[in-house]
Amino acid sequence: MAATSTSALSFAEWSTDSQLNDSLCRLYAKYLTDNGYVHAVDVPEDFDHASFLSRFGEFRPGPSGKLIDDVTPEAGMDDVYYGGNRRPLLPHTEGYEFAGLPPRYLALWCVTPPAGEGGETTLMDTAPVLAGLSEQTRHVLRTQRLAFHGSAGLRRRGLDQHASHPMLTSVDGLTVLRFSSNNVDLDGVNAAVSAFLNRTTEMFESAHLAIRYQRNDLLHWDNWRLLHSRTAFEDPRRHLKRVQISYSSDVAKGTI
Numbered sequence: 001m002a003a004t005s006t007s008a009l010s011f012a013e014w015s016t017d018s019q020l021n022d023s024l025c026r027l028y029a030k031y032l033t034d035n036g037y038v039h040a041v042d043v044p045e046d047f048d049h050a051s052f053l054s055r056f057g058e059f060r061p062g063p064s065g066k067l068i069d070d071v072t073p074e075a076g077m078d079d080v081y082y083g084g085n086r087r088p089l090l091p092h093t094e095g096y097e098f099a100g101l102p103p104r105y106l107a108l109w110c111v112t113p114p115a116g117e118g119g120e121t122t123l124m125d126t127a128p129v130l131a132g133l134s135e136q137t138r139h140v141l142r143t144q145r146l147a148f149h150g151s152a153g154l155r156r157r158g159l160d161q162h163a164s165h166p167m168l169t170s171v172d173g174l175t176v177l178r179f180s181s182n183n184v185d186l187d188g189v190n191a192a193v194s195a196f197l198n199r200t201t202e203m204f205e206s207a208h209l210a211i212r213y214q215r216n217d218l219l220h221w222d223n224w225r226l227l228h229s230r231t232a233f234e235d236p237r238r239h240l241k242r243v244q245i246s247y248s249s250d251v252a253k254g255t256i
């Protein structure tokens with residue numbers, strides 16, 4: 001059973017009244033810091049999602065090469081593990097296979113919600129999991145390098161990215177988690193690493209939040225801290241927009 005969202009925030013009052021918007025932004029930033037994500041609901045039709053999100057850092061081009069990706073099910077791709085199809089995904093952080101830092105934030109907003117069951121984005125905060133690790137496991141996760149690779153679907157699309165990183169690193173005092181339940185080579189790695197991967201993947205099954213979209217909803221989360229995934233769906237009209245937001249030290253200092 002999925003947990004209940006604590007970060008839903010109504011944008012019904014978003015307007016040209018800057019004072020009102022300032023107080024909404026303060027709450028938004030608090031939810032993002034405290035819970036690691038925000039689910040903005042009741043978002044007005046004329047709300048500019050991309051402009052709002054640009055306050056949090058530079059956008060990094062997605063698999064399409066565009067700064068704002070269209071996430072729709074691609075024909076002929078349901079036979080592979082791939083973000084661009086209709087099958088379920090396994091828990092992961094975005095960009096584990098990137099050579100440099102993974103995106104600090106990920107954000108999705110809904111153009112067309114899927115009819116019928118499924119198509120939720122699922123999330124789990126790893127902060128309590130990481131806080132409960134033994135010193136020994138933490139040390140292994142910080143020192144054992146793992147070979148990550150992109151999904152089978154991305155490889156079919158010609159994006160064959162690989163990178164070697166420990167699962168845990170730090171930037172400016174912030175913990176960066178790179179996590180993939182399946183796109184990682186575990187041959188010969190310390191048993192503590194695979195135990196952590198398996199335990200956390202199992203925990204995701206019971207502890208995740210499931211976010212169901214209405215049109216214009218915005219879901220924005222800390223990709224260094226939360227795992228995400230997706231439930232299966234049927235409706236080929238499901239359409240989300242997606243941005244990957246690079247790390248900005250100004251954001252870390254709370255200066256937005």
Ligand SMILES: [Fe+2]
Nearest residue numbers: 083093094228
């Ligand atoms: Fe993803």
